[in-house]
Amino acid sequence: MKKLIPLLLAALLTVSCLRLPEIISSSQSAKNTAVCPAPFTKEKYRFVHAIEASIAGEAGGALIGVTIVDPTLRFVSCAIMTVEGLVLFQAESGKSLRVIKALHPFDSEEFAVNLIADIKLIFFAPAGELEKAGKTEAGATVCRYRQQDGRRVDVISDSRGNSEINLYSSWKNLKRRILLTPSGGSSYQRIELQARETVNYSLIMTLIEAQPIEGDTAQDESKSQE
Amino acid sequence: MKKIFPFGLLLILMLLMSSPAAADDFARLRDESANIKTIRARFIQKKFMKILSRPLVSDGKFYYAAPASFRWEYVAPVKSIALAYKGEVKKYSQSGGKMVEDQTGGARAMKIVLNDVLAWMSGHFDQNPAFAATLREGTYTEITLKPVGDNFAGLLEKIEIIVARKDRTIKSIKITENKNDYTLIEFKDVEVNQPVSDSVFQVI
Numbered sequence: 001m002k003k004l005i006p007l008l009l010a011a012l013l014t015v016s017c018l019r020l021p022e023i024i025s026s027s028q029s030a031k032n033t034a035v036c037p038a039p040f041t042k043e044k045y046r047f048v049h050a051i052e053a054s055i056a057g058e059a060g061g062a063l064i065g066v067t068i069v070d071p072t073l074r075f076v077s078c079a080i081m082t083v084e085g086l087v088l089f090q091a092e093s094g095k096s097l098r099v100i101k102a103l104h105p106f107d108s109e110e111f112a113v114n115l116i117a118d119i120k121l122i123f124f125a126p127a128g129e130l131e132k133a134g135k136t137e138a139g140a141t142v143c144r145y146r147q148q149d150g151r152r153v154d155v156i157s158d159s160r161g162n163s164e165i166n167l168y169s170s171w172k173n174l175k176r177r178i179l180l181t182p183s184g185g186s187s188y189q190r191i192e193l194q195a196r197e198t199v200n201y202s203l204i205m206t207l208i209e210a211q212p213i214e215g216d217t218a219q220d221e222s223k224s225q226e
Numbered sequence: 227m228k229k230i231f232p233f234g235l236l237l238i239l240m241l242l243m244s245s246p247a248a249a250d251d252f253a254r255l256r257d258e259s260a261n262i263k264t265i266r267a268r269f270i271q272k273k274f275m276k277i278l279s280r281p282l283v284s285d286g287k288f289y290y291a292a293p294a295s296f297r298w299e300y301v302a303p304v305k306s307i308a309l310a311y312k313g314e315v316k317k318y319s320q321s322g323g324k325m326v327e328d329q330t331g332g333a334r335a336m337k338i339v340l341n342d343v344l345a346w347m348s349g350h351f352d353q354n355p356a357f358a359a360t361l362r363e364g365t366y367t368e369i370t371l372k373p374v375g376d377n378f379a380g381l382l383e384k385i386e387i388i389v390a391r392k393d394r395t396i397k398s399i400k401i402t403e404n405k406n407d408y409t410l411i412e413f414k415d416v417e418v419n420q421p422v423s424d425s426v427f428q429v430i
Contacts (some may be wrong), residue, residue: 012297048282050304052321061328062304062319064275077277078340083284085273085321085401085409103381204322208303211279 018196020152020172023142025134032133036143037157039165039180039187040125044070044213047086047188049205051080053154056199065205068213069123076119080106091116114197122178122191126153140164143195151175186210252361253349265290267396267416271300276406295427311427317430325430357385366390366397382403 047067053060069076077092089106091099093116102112126145131152133143140158147153150170157163167176175196183189191205267288272281286300294313300306305320317328356378357371367389373382383404388397396416402408 046277046279048278050320052319054321058329059319059321059326061317062306062321064304066275066280066282068277079261079275079277081273081302083300084272085284087275087403087407090277101380208282213279 018174020168020174021136021154023134023136023144023154025132031130032132033143035133035141035165036130037141037155038125039090039155039157039163039182041069041071041123041187044068044072044215045123046213047210048192048210050208052204052206053201055201060201064208067119069119070082070213071124074120074124074127076116076123078115078119089115093120113133114195118176118193119196121153121165121176122180122188122193126155128153141149175194252359261419262290263292263419264422265416265418266416266420266422270412270414272410272412274408274410281410289422290425291422291424291427293426297426307430309427309430313426 034173045068047065047069048164049065049067051063051065055120064081064083066079066081069075071079073094075094079087079090084184085099085176087134088102088103089099089112091097091112097112126147128145128147128151131142131144131146136142136156138158140156142154142156145153145155152168152172154166154168156166157164161182163180163182165176165178165180166174168175169175173196177194179189179190179192181190181192186207188205189207191203193203193205195201267287269286269288270374271284271286273283273284284300284304285302286298287389288299289295294310296308298308305325307318307325309316309318318325319328320326356374357361358374360370360372362368362370369387369389371385373379373384373386380405383402385402386400388399392396398413399411400408401411
């Protein structure tokens with residue numbers, strides 16, 4: 001029985017980490033947006049990342065991801081390709097989602113919707129209203145945004161400059177955990193995403209290059225694919 | 227279900243089959259391919275896409291030993307290795323700081339395509355019903371492969387291989403996916419029939 005206690009404690013801790021945590025805040029800080037972490041890109045950018053994918057705990061091979069983000073329009077254009085250069089998936093999303101190319105196993109609508117949602121979660125400030133600001137139990141700064149559908153997004157920043165973005169379902173269960181480890185002036189030097197779905201998956205994205213973009217991204221990208 | 231065709235294999239096949247090209251017909255190409263025992267080379271791969279403002283550049287190394295051993299290795303920016311040795315094909319990718327065998331569909335597809343690889347390596351370059359092959363002599367020898375039917379619809383439009391007429395070394399391979407996207411591979415330091423250790427095809 002003694003041997004079981006640490007295991008039970010570990011299990012309880014794991015479960016508690018997967019639920020929407022309490023935010024410690026004073027009445028003054030609770031709605032103060034000025035204190036909120038904002039690791040998100042503020043201008044149009046093109047990112048190229050090496051992607052290490054893992055599905056249900058098994059290594060899923062190396063890929064390369066190209067992402068164009070325009071935070072003003074909340075526009076995303078993205079492509080996933082093999083190391084050999086074969087484009088497996090390409091899509092863009094502004095007001096609506098447009099899949100340009102999708103090969104198996106990237107050809108389901110669910111994949112496209114989730115991928116774009118993940119990209120927006122990583123690169124754009126949460127769309128919902130600030131629900132609460134304060135500190136985590138560990139002392140990091142956190143702001144919680146409530147979205148229209150009842151989901152919450154916590155944006156957390158620790159004293160070392162690392163950021164964490166956590167998405168919780170309307171049932172307060174953790175759905176996404178994104179860790180941003182900045183380096184060389186970019187918040188997106190290393191992105192680690194853990195997704196809790198029917199089949200869990202994780203991505204480790206390492207920056208190959210980042211480049212600011214001038215001009216009307218959404219228009220340019222739509223034209224380029226015609 | 228569309229099969230994900232491993233471009234690495236395709237490139238290797240192209241290199242094997244076109245390096246010995248000293249004539250303007252495929253029969254002679256086939257005959258001369260029998261002289262190739264080993265190849266080793268470096269390559270620079272440039273991926274062109276509209277979504278990229280400038281090409282994405284990768285570099286790597288390639289080794290081949292007759293009859294069916296090869297190594298196609300990307301060194302940067304993403305490490306990846308495909309090995310074929312004694313009928314077994316494996317693909318490795320970097321994961322968690324170490325090279326891990328890729329067990330996904332891409333690696334399995336490589337094994338499926340191995341039969342095609344072997345057919346092409348034996349010189350049947352223009353006899354694969356999946357591709358229509360043409361050869362044109364100019365400043366360079368240019369071989370063009372176009373998929374027949376809808377085998378590669380939406381995946382591959384054509385493959386163009388450029389071979390130097392003077393020394394018969396491969397210059398480049400261009401793989402066109404569609405009007406917006408193509409991959410250009412340029413070979414450097416190509417060495418034919420130089421010693422290549424068996425361990426190159428077994429050890430990552």
